Amino acid sequence: MRGCDVVVVGGGVVGLSAAWRAARQGLSVAVVDPDPGAGASHAAAGMLAPVSEVTYTEEPLLRLGLASLERWPAFRDALQEESGVDVDYRAEGTLEVAYGPDDMAYLEDLAAFEETLGLPVERLTGRECRRLEPMLSPSVRGGLLAAGDAWVNPRRVVRALMVAFERAGGALVRERVTELLIEDGEAPGVRLASGEVRRAARVVLAAGSWSAALAPGLPVRPVKGQILRLRGPKGFLTRCVRGMVHGSPAYLVPRGDGEITLGATVEELGFDGRVTAGGVYELLRDARELVPGITELELAETTVGFRPGTPDNLPLIGPAVAPGVIAATGHHRGGVLLAPVTADAVTAFLTGGDVPDAVRSCDPERDLR
Numbered sequence: 001m002r003g004c005d006v007v008v009v010g011g012g013v014v015g016l017s018a019a020w021r022a023a024r025q026g027l028s029v030a031v032v033d034p035d036p037g038a039g040a041s042h043a044a045a046g047m048l049a050p051v052s053e054v055t056y057t058e059e060p061l062l063r064l065g066l067a068s069l070e071r072w073p074a075f076r077d078a079l080q081e082e083s084g085v086d087v088d089y090r091a092e093g094t095l096e097v098a099y100g101p102d103d104m105a106y107l108e109d110l111a112a113f114e115e116t117l118g119l120p121v122e123r124l125t126g127r128e129c130r131r132l133e134p135m136l137s138p139s140v141r142g143g144l145l146a147a148g149d150a151w152v153n154p155r156r157v158v159r160a161l162m163v164a165f166e167r168a169g170g171a172l173v174r175e176r177v178t179e180l181l182i183e184d185g186e187a188p189g190v191r192l193a194s195g196e197v198r199r200a201a202r203v204v205l206a207a208g209s210w211s212a213a214l215a216p217g218l219p220v221r222p223v224k225g226q227i228l229r230l231r232g233p234k235g236f237l238t239r240c241v242r243g244m245v246h247g248s249p250a251y252l253v254p255r256g257d258g259e260i261t262l263g264a265t266v267e268e269l270g271f272d273g274r275v276t277a278g279g280v281y282e283l284l285r286d287a288r289e290l291v292p293g294i295t296e297l298e299l300a301e302t303t304v305g306f307r308p309g310t311p312d313n314l315p316l317i318g319p320a321v322a323p324g325v326i327a328a329t330g331h332h333r334g335g336v337l338l339a340p341v342t343a344d345a346v347t348a349f350l351t352g353g354d355v356p357d358a359v360r361s362c363d364p365e366r367d368l369r
């Protein structure tokens, strides 16, 4: 039996961010995960796009995303400095494009809503869109530039977090947690697959889609996403491009090295880890409508990930399950974006500091029926 201040269950972007921040505050922290960063963080596109990723009925989620986006530059600076890893942070914005009159009407509503929030948004004609992104289809009728959106490479973020966390004195334990121990109504630690017990004053549950397996009743479910990685010339696209195609949102996220992440399916199929012919076909078909030239690029990778969905799409952040447990899970489509604000909140719950206001909507005990 070994003890520390905090055991974090789950080494994805959320768990590692919280663990790194807690370790920097002087707490002794262990992250337990058989393969850190191999879950949803490995599949994620890394868009830091609170406006483009949210429907505008979801205002608490939008507020949470904006609170986290605001934290990203300082989070990136500290992470890059403490790890020596470049996370490929880019801030050229999202270009949301439209084809039919319905899409244009949707974009107009979105622009009006963003303006009521005081967010920078620019309406563009089709020609102006193509001037920004010459690879766009000639049938694009118009678009919106969300200039405040940014993106990162989530795999590099995870690598950076592991380095920074260990340099801050944290311990990465590459094992699987099989049980949250509950003794006399409290949670004094976790049991590992090896049988070893890790004692801790507090347990942070950041196991994404696998959280409910450890805490039955926690309303988190896997939402399957298939995502592709294409390889092309650098500068093929310079910003994130999104659009509604055949009623589904499609996005293309360019990296500094020429890779383009193209996503993503949204499937309620539990833990079905198969890449399907239909999934790949639909992704390529829809993305080709936006950017016809993608068919010339190399298809470098197909991946499946499981977004941890909740009934209201808001994460679960705060005390939950039993005294001593803090949930940091259920981040659905936004784990990478929401990592900084979640890390601040978890650290505040651990140390008695001020919890960010935007996180109040994420109380795990809220009514989710």
Ligand code: GLY
Pocket: 045, 047, 053, 225, 263, 264, 307, 332, 333, 334
């Ligand atoms: N955040 C992108 C996705 O969930 O597909």
